[in-house]
Amino acid sequence: MSSALDLRPARTPTSTPVATTRAHGHRGRDSYDNIELLLAELADLAPSDRRRNHVRNTVIRRCLPLADNIARRFTGRGESIDDLRQFARLGLVHAVDRFDHTHGAPFLAFAIPTIMGEVRRHFRDHTWAVRVPRRVKEIHQQLGPTTEALTHRFGRPPKAREIAEELGIDTTEVTQAMIAHNAYRTAPIEPITDDENPGVPESLLAVLGADEAEYGVVEDYLAVRPLIAAPPEQDRRALVLRFFEFRTQRQIAAQLGVSQMQVSRILSRTLDSLREQALHD
Incomplete structure (x- = not known):
C-alpha cells in the first residue's frame, strides 16, 4: 500500500468526486461507472511506472464512499465509526490490488464482499x-x-x-x-470517569458488596476439620462438647467420667496439637 495514500476518515466526505456527482443528480447511472477502465489501465502499468501510483490512488479515492457506507452498516457493535472506516478502507485497498479485470466481472461485485470480509475479520479476531x-x-x-x-x-x-x-x-x-x-x-469494574460527563455508570465495586469477615472463620474451619478426626475418641469428644455444644469443663468431666483437671489437660493438649498442624499446613 502506497504511503502516499491517507486512509484516515475524511472530515468532509461530501468533497469526494463521487459525492459531488451524486449531489448534481447523477441519475440513472452508477457512480462507479467506468471504474473498470481505470483498473484495466492500472493492470497494464508496470510497477516502476510513475503513473501507476496516481491511477491506483485515483481508483481508491473514487471508491472511498463505498467503503464508508459499508463501515456504517457495522455501527452499534461496540466499535467507533473511525475504526470501522479504517478497516473498511483497508479492505478497499485489498480489493483494488487483487481485482482481475480480465474475468469480466464488475469491480463492485468483487469489492463489496472483500471490504465486508475485512471488517468482519476485525470483529472476529480483535474485538x-x-x-x-x-x-x-x-x-x-x-x-x-x-x-x-x-x-x-x-x-x-x-x-x-x-x-x-x-x-x-x-x-x-x-x-x-x-x-x-x-x-x-x-464491563470494567472501575469505569473511566469524566468530570464533564455525569452520565458515567456507577462502579461495579460500589454494588458488589463488602468483604465478608466470616469467610476467615470458614477457611479456618475447612483447614481444621480433617485434623479433628485424628485425635483419640476421648479427646475428640471433649472438643465437640466444649466448642460445639458449649459445655463447661465440669459438665464435660461428668460426661466423660474424668476429673475437671484432666478435661483441662485434654483440651489444652489437643488444641496445641491442632494449632501446630494447621499452621504447619
Whole structure:
C-alpha cells in the first residue's frame, strides 16, 4: 500500500468526486461507472511506472464512499465509526490490488464482499473480550443480519430454531452464538470517569458488596476439620462438647467420667496439637 495514500476518515466526505456527482443528480447511472477502465489501465502499468501510483490512488479515492457506507452498516457493535472506516478502507485497498479485470466481472461485485470480509475479520479476531471458538464467532456475525431479515419476514423476532433453519445449522450452535454475545464486551469494574460527563455508570465495586469477615472463620474451619478426626475418641469428644455444644469443663468431666483437671489437660493438649498442624499446613 502506497504511503502516499491517507486512509484516515475524511472530515468532509461530501468533497469526494463521487459525492459531488451524486449531489448534481447523477441519475440513472452508477457512480462507479467506468471504474473498470481505470483498473484495466492500472493492470497494464508496470510497477516502476510513475503513473501507476496516481491511477491506483485515483481508483481508491473514487471508491472511498463505498467503503464508508459499508463501515456504517457495522455501527452499534461496540466499535467507533473511525475504526470501522479504517478497516473498511483497508479492505478497499485489498480489493483494488487483487481485482482481475480480465474475468469480466464488475469491480463492485468483487469489492463489496472483500471490504465486508475485512471488517468482519476485525470483529472476529480483535474485538472479543473472552476467547471464543472461531466457529461460534462466525455464526455470531450472521445472527444480526439473519434476525433482521426474519423479523421483517415474520413480523416478529425469530426463534432460535428458525434462525438455525435459515442458516442451515444446528439450533445448539445458534444458542451458543447467542450466549457468546456476553463475551463480546465486558464491563470494567472501575469505569473511566469524566468530570464533564455525569452520565458515567456507577462502579461495579460500589454494588458488589463488602468483604465478608466470616469467610476467615470458614477457611479456618475447612483447614481444621480433617485434623479433628485424628485425635483419640476421648479427646475428640471433649472438643465437640466444649466448642460445639458449649459445655463447661465440669459438665464435660461428668460426661466423660474424668476429673475437671484432666478435661483441662485434654483440651489444652489437643488444641496445641491442632494449632501446630494447621499452621504447619
